[in-house]
Amino acid sequence: MSNVEALSRDEIRRRIGLADNQSSHPEWGAPKELPSKLANVDDFSLEFLPPSVAPWVGDISDRLQCPPDYVAVTALVALGALIGRRVGIKPQQKTDWLEVPNVWGGFIGKPGMLKSPRDDGSA
Numbered sequence: 001m002s003n004v005e006a007l008s009r010d011e012i013r014r015r016i017g018l019a020d021n022q023s024s025h026p027e028w029g030a031p032k033e034l035p036s037k038l039a040n041v042d043d044f045s046l047e048f049l050p051p052s053v054a055p056w057v058g059d060i061s062d063r064l065q066c067p068p069d070y071v072a073v074t075a076l077v078a079l080g081a082l083i084g085r086r087v088g089i090k091p092q093q094k095t096d097w098l099e100v101p102n103v104w105g106g107f108i109g110k111p112g113m114l115k116s117p118r119d120d121g122s123a
Helices: 009-015 054-064 068-083
Strands: none
Touching (some): 054 068
8 A cells, every 4th residue: 555645736735835825936827739741841952962962862762662752861860970070161261269070970761751761673
């Protein structure tokens, strides 16, 4: 048997010294509903990538038959890892603030969207 007793909200407020009319914060209103649909966004275009990377990303996405944005995210994250801390940008002239290409990426897609290539054994 547990030694924990169930307390009502009013009892908790009484024990911590808040009377019914004394509240340090106003009561929360009812939560708003989240939108059920996502906002429309433009499709990814290879034109968004540097000219040295775009043909490579396009070729891989054609060969794997997957959306080019999946390949592009992987390529940009890999390039950021290769560059590492060897290159950086100093956005402010009079401080030592240095930004390095620390890039994170992830895929979001419904099941069956070919987020990973299939191995059908035909290689």
